[in-house]
Amino acid sequence: MGRYLLRRLPSALLVLLASSVAIFGLLRLVPGDPATTLAGADAPPEAVAAIRAELGLDRPLGTQYVTWLGDVLTGDLGRSYLIGGQIADLVRSGLVNTLVLTAAALLLAVAGSLVTSLLWARVERGPLDSLLTSVNTLALALPTFVTGVALVLVLGIVLRVLPTGGTPPAGFARDPDIAVQYLLMPAVCLALPASAALTRFLTEALRTELAAPYVTTARAAGVRSSRLLVAHALPAALPTYLTVLGLQAGGLLGGAVLVEAIFSWPGLGQLAAQAIDRRDYPVVQVLLLLSVAVFVVVQLTTDVVHAWLDPRVRIGGLT
Amino acid sequence: MTERGQHLVEERGPLLRVRDLRVHFAEQPRPAVDGLSLELAPGEVLALVGESGSGKSVTARSLLGLLPGTATVAGSVRWQVAGVPDREWVGATESQWRQVRGRCAAMVFQEPQTALNPVRTVGWQLAEAVRAHTRTDRRSARRRAVELLDLVGIPEPGRRVDSFPHQLSGGQKQRVVIALALAQQPAALVADEPTTALDVTVQRDILQLLADLRDRLGTAVLLITHSMGVVASLADRVQVVHDGRHVETGGVHELFDRPQQPYTRLLLSSVPRLPTTSDAGAPAPAAAVDTRAVDPREVVVEADGLDVEYPGRFGRASTPVLHDVTFAVRAGEVLGVVGESGSGKSTLTRVVLGQLPALRGEVRVGGQRLAGLSSQELRRVRRGIGVVQQDPASSLDPRLSVADCVAEPLQLHRWGGPALVRGRVAELLESVSLPRAVASRLPHELSGGQRQRVAVARALALRPSLLVADEPTSALDVTVQASVLALLARLQAEQGFACLFVSHDLAVVHQVSDRVLVLRHGRVVEQGDSGSVLTRPVTGYARELVDAVPVPDPRHRLVGR
DSSP, rough: OOOHHHHHHHHHHHHHHHHHHHHHHHHHSSSSOOHHHHTTTOOOOHHHHHHHHTTTSSSOEEEEHHHHHHHHHTTOOOOOOOSSSSSHHHHHHHHHHHHHHHHHHHHHHHHHHHHHHHHHHOOOSHHHHHHHHHHHHHHHHSOOOOOHHIIIIIIIIIISSSSSSSOOOOOHHOOOOHHHHHHHHHHHHHHHHHHHHHHHHHHHHHHHHHTHHHHHHHTTTTOHHIIIIIIIIIIHHHHHHHHHHHEEEEEHHHHHHHHHHHOOOOOOOHHHHHHHTTTTTHHHHHHHOOOHHHHHHHHHHHHHHHHHHHHHHHHHHHH | OHHHHHHHHHHHSEEEEEEEEEEEEETTTSSSSEEEEEEEEETEEEEEETTTTSSSHHHHHHTTTTOOOTEEEEEEEEEEESSSSSOOOOOOHHHHHHHBBBBTTTEEOTTTTSSSOTSSOHHHHHHHHHHSOOOHHHHHHHHHHHHHHHHHOOHHHHTTTTTOGGGGHHHHHHHHHHHHTTTTOOOOEEESSSSTOOOOHHHHHHHHHHHHHHHOOOEEEEESSOOOHHHHHHHHHHEEEEEEEEEEEEEHHHHSSSSHHHHHHHHHHHSSOOOOOTTTSOOOOOOHHHHHOOOSOOOOEEEEEEEEEEOTTTTTEEEEEEEEEEEEEEEOOEEEEEEESSSSSSHHHHHTTTTTSSEEEEEEEETTTTTTTTTTHHHHHHEHHHHHHHHHHHHOOTTHHHHHHHHHHHHHHHOOHHHHHHHHHHHHHHHTTOOOGGSOOGGSSSHHHHEEEEHHHHHHHTOOEEEESSSSSTOOHHHHHHHHHHHHHHHHHOOOOEEEEEEEEEHHHHOOOOOOEEEETTEEEEEEEEHHHHHOOSHHHHHHHHHSSOOOGGGGSSOOO
């Protein structure tokens, strides 16, 4: 396993490096100049030039990039132009909130899809199957801002059983039951489309495996149906499931931006929206790089787990 | 053996009695099984023989309640096995059927590749079968798994028990599937084409294993097969089925010697046979070799010292697939290429078609070297080559009508205007003996044999000087195979093309080829006149191959008793 990881590592690092160049370059192409924004609309050109010099924006792009990369690698993420404060601090507080939210959503999506698929895979084609397909499609198609607003309206405003937004005042660790109340709606909202997609894929994969000759062989040997599903078909379907899960996990981060806005959840999504809005380059850069890093790590993890689940990848070839 | 079977029936009654079995699938016009009755005695090998669509596999599955929900089953299935209730099993629920499965019988399927779970070890799968009916702790289940592997002749069972299926060879996988079926010590094995997907030498070993198991454990075998050679090698009794109906049943000698029904006679006469060494008679005149040297016929395709490798990925060593292959095929001649899976047969056809470059050596088609040709020049060479592939169901475009399929090569090579093409298509369909009416149909509306005729018509559309046929009859029923082979022979006599005929079936190759090339691990082991190579092979490997072919004659059983 270690060797496998080591073989994949160089390409992962290369992706990170290439995307750092792309991120840096692309942001410089976006119209608008942070120095002008900082100095104010009516500021004299000298003032703007002074700010540019102070921020290092007057130096050649290559130099700026290398300086930035060097700083990031040594742990100095820089200062925010406009939001204020060390970027590291801004990111740290947002990161915890976003991680808690996405982890909860991921957990819900996985648990939901596993349970639903295992039940659904045994449903024969017919009216019930069609109904389940429709519900699944609906869950997949509903945008988060619709489900989010509906949830807030019903559970938060009409029934008043859950808080309408924000993070738990005492933090996540102190009062777990209160934290769960705050977390529940945004996590469900974020998890729903991912869970629906995972369910669809896993159900199909399970049905394919259940129709495979090896399941018939085991059935003919007397193995019971429930065991055929859980112990025989499920492990064989997991590699497919995992691939989709990897893609969905990356997608959750993007979805988090919207969900955080709906539930006023002070996470990285909110921070990113704010920073883009104000052309706070250093913050945007770090956030984009961070999301690329998360993608790379998720993919790497997916591949390693894939190898662990599928002996044909793990132990290639004939002995 | 018949006497022995009869004797057992009288003494203990049959193990399995099926009466008037009818199976109907939803949305199918006619029943898959239509009033079939059969009996299986303890320790007996009964072969259920028939072509595709005869309902033999459906019958096999209905004995264990393994049919899908779309099937309606009527009639009677009764098992007489100690510890299993003697009841009417037709109409039983899934959980009731579990009492039959593994105890009365378990199944062995055709394709060992897919009959084992790819992500579980062999030992795990065996333990699952062991624990299906009896409470067994993990350690004793594993011990039993090792015993079972030993029973089916897997070397080093203690080590192999932890292998994954992809680490085993095809023959070993089929042995594991048999071990799995034996886990609950069933009274019978239901083997559905158990050797069809295997190489001929492996097939012989598996048939031998089934015979041994019957002798050692007294396990009855219901053998479902289309192959008369397999039947003759293993069965005590034979039951012939056709279109879901019973045709004829009898002891194996009786049925092969004196078939009563015309269908049985047709089935037996369609089987291509390899003359046994005793029938082969006097050796072919040695002069034949000399005349070939001055053969006036033009050499259509020749390969000279061909080496082909598949490049390795990421600095891994490349895989050699062909090594020093030399041959030539003249106009009007058929060169049969035989070998087991992985011998490089298909690679050879790809090189001849210019789809794969040779590492060393060269291929010339019509005197033209294939190496270094531009794609345009290659197109011109390919115009002179027709191709017929194994599975006509997938080699014909499902959305094109038969006429369009046949016209496609004519249009691609700008052969002529629409009227000319139409005329040529009609002529071609007539030459492959297809009725005019099929021209407007889609491939899936035709039978397998008709589809393969369409594929032949398409391959010959541009009057090629070379026909490459890669297992052209392997997907066909034996009676259909006979007619397609006759068609190919007739067309070749008329048009005089050279033919590269690739097949794993030595009897078929013997029937159609003038000369034969035996490949093993990418090397030519033996090459020569087909009559002598396939009846009096010189090299050890070719002899092993020829000897392993099951002879459709119960007096020449290759499986020892």
